[in-house]
Amino acid sequence: MEHSLTKILFLLIAGIANGVKFQQWERLEGKMKHVSVGALGVWGINSGGTLFRLDGKTWTQIDPSGWLTVSSGGEYIWATRTDHSIRKGDGENWQVVSGGLVQIEASRKNNVWAVNRSNQIYRYNGINWTMTSGRLQQITSGASGVWGTTSGHVTYYRPYTYGDQETTGGDWQVISVTPPMKWVASGDDLVLAIDRSGNLYYRNGINVSQPTGTSWVKVEGVPLLKQVDVYYSVVMAVDTEDNIWSNIIQY
Numbered sequence: 357m358e359h360s361l362t363k364i365l366f367l368l369i370a371g372i373a374n375g376v377k378f379q380q381w382e383r384l385e386g387k388m389k390h391v392s393v394g395a396l397g398v399w400g401i402n403s404g405g406t407l408f409r410l411d412g413k414t415w416t417q418i419d420p421s422g423w424l425t426v427s428s429g430g431e432y433i434w435a436t437r438t439d440h441s442i443r444k445g446d447g448e449n450w451q452v453v454s455g456g457l458v459q460i461e462a463s464r465k466n467n468v469w470a471v472n473r474s475n476q477i478y479r480y481n482g483i484n485w486t487m488t489s490g491r492l493q494q495i496t497s498g499a500s501g502v503w504g505t506t507s508g509h510v511t512y513y514r515p516y517t518y519g520d521q522e523t524t525g526g527d528w529q530v531i532s533v534t535p536p537m538k539w540v541a542s543g544d545d546l547v548l549a550i551d552r553s554g555n556l557y558y559r560n561g562i563n564v565s566q567p568t569g570t571s572w573v574k575v576e577g578v579p580l581l582k583q584v585d586v587y588y589s590v591v592m593a594v595d596t597e598d599n600i601w602s603n604i605i606q607y
């Protein structure tokens with residue numbers, strides 16, 4: 357009895373210590389189907405494929421059409437176009453990078469990972485794309501390392517990438533089969549995830565000695581989401597109706 361009470365108290369305290377606190381969600385103006393937050397600001401793509409940058413509270417149109425995904429990295433903004441061609445730039449000038457990719461993510465330490473149409477996985481080595489083992493439909497590269505989801509909604513972590521390390525890492529490690537995740541975003545001792553139905557979760561208990569964390573915790577009070585990104589304490593997300601939401605989290 358005494359033992360279990362101590363255990364409950366410990367779990368409560370540990371829960372508070374590890375917990376992530378979301379504040380009131382704030383809705384931004386406009387509609388986007390995809391958003392990214394990073395060292396080079398907040399970027400978005402609407403349903404028409406128009407690329408925008410958030411300046412203060414308003415979206416500035418950067419380019420009219422043909423954009424598929426964007427990632428605000430440490431040194432460059434990386435983006436894919438609907439024809440799967442690749443762009444890298446500072447926001448004003450864009451360079452074409454060879455290859456054909458569907459989604460790219462650049463971390464703040466410039467660790468760039470990507471997936472192509474066949475769900476093959478690539479890492480940019482500074483010169484070109486090197487393929488790694490496995491298949492993922494979506495990938496994230498950030499402070500909690502490289503994580504991804506498969507087309508069957510299984511979540512994976514790339515060992516030794518915790519801390520945004522410049523490495524190809526070890527062999528993919530299964531994190532979970534349920535909830536069936538469709539999108540993951542790697543933050544600081546935190547991974548956010550969206551399940552197939554649009555529910556938002558965070559991975560609890562991530563730290564240097566336990567980079568895969570302990571469990572998924574569902575976040576209440578947010579609409580069903582399509583996509584999410586996190587940079588330090590800033591969370592940006594789009595819901596299933598393309599409304600844009602932001603939150604500042606506390607650890």
Ligand SMILES: *[C@@H]1O[C@H](CO)[C@@H](O)[C@H](O)[C@H]1NC(C)=O
Nearest residue numbers: 455456457472473474476485
């Ligand atoms: C991605 O997949 C296509 C086939 O769908 C393949 O031809 C291509 O080489 C792959 N890699 C890149 C970086 O485009």
Ligand SMILES: *[C@@H]1O[C@H](CO)[C@@H](O)[C@H](O)[C@H]1NC(C)=O
Nearest residue numbers: 454480481482483484485486
């Ligand atoms: C890609 O980069 C690696 C490492 O620098 C190099 O060994 C390889 O030849 C390059 N491949 C192509 C196709 O350029």
Ligand SMILES: *[C@@H]1O[C@H](CO)[C@@H](O)[C@H](O)[C@H]1NC(C)=O
Nearest residue numbers: 374561562563564565566570
């Ligand atoms: C990492 O987290 C685990 C459980 O979530 C905890 O037991 C451990 O003390 C933590 N380690 C560090 C270095 O914070």
